[in-house]
Amino acid sequence: MDVGDERVIALVDMDCFYVQVEQRINPELRNKPCVVAQYKTWKGGGIIAVSYEARGHGVSRNMWADDARRLCPDLQVARVREAHGKADLTPYREASVEVIEVMSRFAVVERASIDEAYMDLTGSVQDRLKHMSVQDITPQQLKGTYAQGFPQTSDPSESAAVDKEERRLRGLQQWLEHLSSGGQSSRAELCLTVGALIVEEMRAAVEEHTGFRCSAGISHNKVLAKLACGLNKPNRQTVLPLGSVPELFSTLPIRKIRNLGGKLGTSVTETLGVENIGDLTQFSKVQLEQHFGEKTGPWLYDLCRGIEFEPVKPRQLPKSIGCSKNFPGKTCLATQQQVQHWLHQLALELQERLNKDRDMNGRVAKQLTVGIQQAGDRSFSRCCALVRYDAVKMTSDSLAIIKSLNTAGSHQEAW
Ligand code: TTP
Ligand code: CA
Ligand code: CA
Numbered sequence: 452m453d454v455g456d457e458r459v460i461a462l463v464d465m466d467c468f469y470v471q472v473e474q475r476i477n478p479e480l481r482n483k484p485c486v487v488a489q490y491k492t493w494k495g496g497g498i499i500a501v502s503y504e505a506r507g508h509g510v511s512r513n514m515w516a517d518d519a520r521r522l523c524p525d526l527q528v529a530r531v532r533e534a535h536g537k538a539d540l541t542p543y544r545e546a547s548v549e550v551i552e553v554m555s556r557f558a559v560v561e562r563a564s565i566d567e568a569y570m571d572l573t574g575s576v577q578d579r580l581k582h583m584s585v586q587d588i589t590p591q592q593l594k595g596t597y598a599q600g601f602p603q604t605s606d607p608s609e610s611a612a613v614d615k616e617e618r619r620l621r622g623l624q625q626w627l628e629h630l631s632s633g634g635q636s637s638r639a640e641l642c643l644t645v646g647a648l649i650v651e652e653m654r655a656a657v658e659e660h661t662g663f664r665c666s667a668g669i670s671h672n673k674v675l676a677k678l679a680c681g682l683n684k685p686n687r688q689t690v691l692p693l694g695s696v697p698e699l700f701s702t703l704p705i706r707k708i709r710n711l712g713g714k715l716g717t718s719v720t721e722t723l724g725v726e727n728i729g730d731l732t733q734f735s736k737v738q739l740e741q742h743f744g745e746k747t748g749p750w751l752y753d754l755c756r757g758i759e760f761e762p763v764k765p766r767q768l769p770k771s772i773g774c775s776k777n778f779p780g781k782t783c784l785a786t787q788q789q790v791q792h793w794l795h796q797l798a799l800e801l802q803e804r805l806n807k808d809r810d811m812n813g814r815v816a817k818q819l820t821v822g823i824q825q826a827g828d829r830s831f832s833r834c835c836a837l838v839r840y841d842a843v844k845m846t847s848d849s850l851a852i853i854k855s856l857n858t859a860g861s862h863q864e865a866w
Pocket of ligand 2: 464465466467468566
């Protein structure tokens with residue numbers, strides 16, 4: 452059976468990314484409990500990124516800065532800059548480009564978000580294996596690596612007694628011994644370990660060239676790599692072999708899996724009455740097909756066994772360029788003029804970023820999409836052709852395609 456274990460896939464995700472960007476701009480913020488907050492008008496602003504020091508005090512994303520200060524009196528608060536009356540994410544986008552540039556020296560990279568990317572290391576691993584073997588790999592080369600599922604210990608009291616770094620090292624040593632013993636899946640596991648060597652080097656290069664630290668997951672597919680990345684943050688990487696999947700999946704809620712965090716995950720949980728992703732292994736392929744269709748059913752059947760085949764697509768640039776703004780509570784827009792004003796502000800930002808994108812990346816956008824999300828309401832989106840990078844034209848086109856949403860009727864001033 453093809454379990455897809457000839458591939459080596461990594462997911463790299465920056466640690467508390469916006470905080471690190473602000474700490475590089477202002478070194479006084481380094482090694483301190485620190486957050487990045489957006490807008491100051493209400494309760495000191497909303498927190499969108501939190502340093503690990505601040506997390507230790509119980510500070511988390513979506514708290515108000517004023518509330519967070521009560522938990523952590525010496526909290527440093529960096530502010531997102533504003534332009535066109537809204538948050539300006541330019542510094543974070545530019546930092547993201549720097550990071551992707553360094554990563555792409557090592558492998559084919561698929562940018563997955565502003566601070567993460569997938570890499571297919573299969574080819575690089577095969578190349579390295581022509582000149583090396585298990586015996587050449589030492590724990591010193593893997594100084595930030597965890598092997599998930601190791602150390603394998605039958606005595607839980609022992610595992611609680613040792614500190615995290617000591618346990619990591621013990622697990623890694625056991626993993627390397629397990630590799631050289633040459634079991635049935637040892638070729639696949641050796642490939643993952645060589646992948647981990649490459650990712651150690653890549654993460655060191657990212658830190659050297661950008662000053663930013665990151666975490667990574669190394670496994671046989673995107674789903675497992677993404678999951679592994681989150682297991683030992685910050686500034687660490689985790690190898691997840693197929694053999695460690697059953698134990699991990701036996702207690703892992705379905706929503707924690709890539710692509711199952713939303714509606715599909717909820718529907719799987721409700722339809723089958725199960726909690727953990729590992730519980731899906733008790734259903735046959737036919738059963739899963741009946742419930743979720745001929746595409747999603749078989750995908751779930753493989754997925755709950757740690758098997759998945761989605762390729763890493765070579766793509767370093769975002770597919771679309773967009774901006775948005777929320778108008779909560781009293782700030783809610785109530786006249787046509789206000790709607791037009793804010794559409795124009797958004798269009799001005801778009802115009803700037805589209806022009807920059809054309810100059811830097813030599814491409815031209817063809818479609819304009821306008822989306823509106825109202826509290827408790829279904830979201831609405833419409834698109835039209837984008838003919839010119841012109842804020843005035845984009846504003847009037849946007850207004851035209853969302854006019855039908857205005858329940859006050861177009862002859863009135865109200866919206
Ligand atoms: P994340 O990778 O989700 O989080 P993080 O990098 O801050 O922390 P971690 O170490 O746990 O990975 O998001 C990356 C950046 O995207 C984050 O620094 C700020 C921004 N962001 C928002 O602005 N709003 C959000 O709701 C989320 C999830 C992220
Ligand atoms: Ca991150
Ligand atoms: Ca991320």
